[in-house]
Amino acid sequence: MERLTVRTKLGFGVADLGGNLFFTAMGFWALNYLTDTVGLPAALAGLAIMVGKAWDAVTDPLMGYISDRTRTRIGRRRPYILFGAVPLFLACWLFFTAPLIDGTAALTVWAIATLCLLNTAYTVVNIPYGSLTPELTKDYHERTSLNGYRFGFAVFGTILGAALVLPLVEAVGDRRMGFSVVGLVFGLVMAVTAIITGVSVRERAASTERPEGFFRTYGVVFKNRPYLFVLFTYMLHLSAISFLSGILVYYMKYVHNDEGLTTLAMVALLLVAMVCIPISVFVSRRIGKKRTYQLAFSFLVIGCMAIFLGGHIIGPGFTIGMMVIAGIGVGFAYVPPFAMLPDAIEVEAKNTGRRREGAYYGVWTFVAKLGQSGATALMGFILAAARYVPDVAQTESSILAIRLLVGPIPSIVLIAAIVLVQFYPIDEKAYEIAMADITEVVESPENQI
Template sequence: MRTKLGFGIGDLGGNLFFTIMGFYLLFYLTDIIGLLPALAGTALMIGKVWDAITDPITGYVSDRTRTRWGRRRPYMFVGAIISFFCMGLMFTPVQLSSQMRLFVYVTFLYCTLNTAYTLVNIPYAALLPELTEDYNQRTILTGYRMSFAVVGTFVGAALVMPIIGLFSSVSVGWSMMGTFMGAVMLFSTLATIFAIKEPTYSGTSELDGFASTFADVMKEKVFLSALLPWTFFITGTSMIQGALVYYFAYIFGNEGLFQLALVALLSFSLLCIPIWVQVSKRIGKKACYMIGMSIMSVAVMLFSLLGTKLGPTFGVIVMGFAGVGLSTHYVMPHSILPDIVEYDAVTRNKGRREGVFSSLWTFSSKLGQALALALNGWILALFGYQSEHISEVAKIGIVLICGPLPLLWYIAGIWILRTYPIDRVYYEQMIAKRDNA
């Protein structure tokens, strides 16, 4: 239980971070510090692409690290400290003399923040396949992790505006919010560092070079059959995350109701995690994931296309329905990845590469996030979005990034995920063959 809780709580800070970045950062840049939408979207894309580049490097290095404290935890400790300070700076509004200077400042700070959190997230993700090799126990351990993740998402989604509202100055409110959230990220990571005892690694380091290692992994068809859907689902979900606050503020005319919609979305996500864990034992992880993202697809289309006619109450209800499907996105992909790591270790019989796989997994998700954030900013600019005056044309752009465009990513992901081969029987036969060799 110490291991389950200690491992799980680490993702509280992680999902808090991703939630704030996904739901609020674009809005903060355009409406609080006044950065033009196209520049804001480009800054976030650059930051995410840089973030993605640092992921494989961190995974490669951590796989080869040997210290008395383990392979992963030293990086997590350093990254957590830097993340705390960068979060406060990121959300402290500044006034610079030109849009270009503001763009450069935001881009540099966002890149630094993402690099710091990479030092936390990549080693953290690499811990899971090291803690257990049991097929169902990995799903259970992932369930603990994702339960904390949803709590982190709750904190990141529901407390941002209330914390800002505690202060008479909007600028001070955003700054204090960033500092508080940075502290939560710091302490959740420290809890994992001190609760988890890393298994002693007796294997040898990979002899392959950096480029050849990653090129070899990217040839794995089994890996790609899960990686591409994960990336597409991330892209669609990130587009919706960044667009919802605009939809409630300017389509429904009720920005405050956005908080209630998030509570509905995340409550149903949290409640359904143990249900999906049990269902996956019967029908498998892939089937659960495909069903969940199909539910998300239906929900976002209902929300974006019927929300304008049926009103904000309908929007909140649909967000609750979407949470049932989103719950699988929290659990299944992170439970699938350790099985792929085991598949690679068994078929290659040449050392384990948890960090490499985890870094590529996160790399692809951040590319998806980068593309989503950039598309949101560019589409808003294309449709003439201006925070001072929201035209009817701009509202069409907001509707598009809340449903129809994300749906295309969902459909592509579900189609490719059909080809993923590892189920419980496949996995157990693979392990038995290894043990009998």
């Protein structure tokens, strides 16, 4: 068994602390920041977020292609992680500094432009970072352990993001200036953690084989069936999480009439998630990565539907309790996709003799962002259709829309994910056969519906 040192695992994992500050800021707060602080109508705020992510259709695959073909003294991925850190810091600060401009059209253009800039800066750092995973170890279980460290940092970063936003905004006293401070602090943390990873890890020697063309590279990526199953499962996973996290502040503010409960609910969910990550690694060794992933989705469905059915009747204590149940699902869902992904990449590399990690992670990150932004945009459109108006008592239709977005809508998405991931064919036995030069990946009984 190939073992990595704890130092390597810690050095690799710490960058995801900053990365999940980004996902927290965008998933939990971007829509609310644009509607309630910048002053955009909900539909246009959702549209701006969706356009910003659509831009990633260009930048994510391109960054993966570029990093695969980069050859430097310090490796293929590390230059982008190190030198992309400062632009990422500046772009985050810029987005969360609300502009002093008037007019809905001008604000919409500003939102789209700054989101495209921020997403590009994140892509330059995150695609090479994610592409490091299969290069650090080829061992089936060691990848699960490596990603356990990574997502321990990830949950810690998300907890910081969830716990610090409102206190920072309130400490400043002015909501617009407060969000600017949030952008400054979060951007600085992202930059520092990326630099720490960049100087801590060492890449394997890159292959000297002649690079493939762009379209041939991605043609192979989209023919990798195991990869596609876990890819689109992860897209559904992030879509559901984006519905829950993005609507939570609206639910607390307008259903329970206490926006401050948002921080408590987020922290409760994420503290439980942090505790559950190492447990999920143990469970994964017992029942498999795929079954662990499906179990995570089941906990999330229970939590979301319970909030929909009883939260508005029983009260905020019940809602926070159900966020704890959802937190079990969030914790169990952190590691499996990022342990399954490099297995699918490694099997393809074994069969073809070529490594395309950057291309795979470019598509992975784009599709993940597509799921997140699609959910956020749909939230904006649904709120607009329900006649949502910020900072006033909501109508029955807007309250119902908020409840649907916290319960049935993410639950339907999660059930679809449970079904889709069932078709992922690589378990431990299949992986060992593939690595032993047997080119046909066989399915175990676990993969039978």
